[in-house]
Amino acid sequence: MGYGLKMSLALSAVVIAYLLMYSGTKFDPADVQDKKVLITGASSGIGKQMACHFAKMGANLVLTARRENLLKEVIEKCKKLSPNPTASHAYIVADMKELEKTKEVIKFSVDSLKGLDILVLNHARIPKMFDMWFGSQQNLTDLATDMDINFRAYVHLASHALPHLLKSKGRIAFVSSVAEKIPIPGVAVYTASKHAMQGFFGVLRQEMVMRNTGVSITSCMVAGTGTEQVMENLQESEGETAMDFHLADPTVVALEIVQATVARQYEVYTSSDILTSILVFLGKISPELADQLTMKAFFG
Ligand SMILES: *[C@@H]1O[C@H](CO)[C@@H](O)[C@H](O)[C@H]1NC(C)=O
Secondary structure: OOHHHHHHHHHHHHHHHHHHHHHOOOOOHHHHOOOEEEEEOOOOHHHHHHHHHHHHOOOEEEEEEOOHHHHHHHHHHHHHHOOOOOOOEEEEEOOOOOOOHHHHHHHHHHHHHOOOOEEEEOOOOOOOOOOOOOOOHHHHHHHHHHHHHHHHHHHHHHHHHHHHHHHHOOEEEEEEEHHHOOOOOOOHHHHHHHHHHHHHHHHHHHHHHHOOOOOEEEEEEEOOEOOHHHHHHHHHHHHHHHHHOOOEOHHHHHHHHHHHHHOOOOEEEOOOOHHHHHHHHHHHHOHHHHHHHHHHHHHO
């Protein structure tokens, strides 16, 4: 057998294995009925939309975020959307930079839901766009807070939730970013926090399998998405041209995450503009070329 033929046989085998892996992960909305779900960062953006999707499918919910007035509104919305008369919808106010609060959030959730099936780690401090790193004292101070919110809180929440997820053979979803696959100028610490969570949960996922726990972990690779916060940041830095960025619809992205999590998918790339998809693909083949194109795309 020639080398070329062997190579293409090997490649076909990989492609078929990949297709088999992913065709096995079917989403069934009936799986969500009566599930006990905690979502962080649920007052706006993708978190809020995930809460609505879960509510519509009849889940029991606990939502957490900093802003109580917004949380209350989301809860009201969930109550209206839920087809399940016995479903419960509760919230707890928490700022994820206070790591000691994470224990309380999990305790409240488990008490209120009487267990926990799905933990959706979604909250983040989204940086202002195109803010470069100068290594100033301010930058270093922000580094500590941002890593607490965007990374360490994820580990703390997952750790406190784990005993309950082991009982329910539950699911964890963590919202990462394509910034984990390709560096994007102006968001150094945010990008670093996504790498950190990918590393941590990548290992935890292996250990869940090795310990035979039945707990699944889904990484969610989110690209530019038009959430309230992102649009606000963009308008601040870009003015009218903010509309030129082809951002994904948060409702669509949220549904993609919910489906992948419920189907226990290994990872999901949510809706993305074509440029980002190309850059992510290119990043695997030639990181240097992907870098050059990314810098061009962001700074013309
Ligand atoms: C870093 O600090 C400088 C000076 O304080 C500031 O102008 C810049 O916006 C900061 N960068 C980030 C990423 O916060």
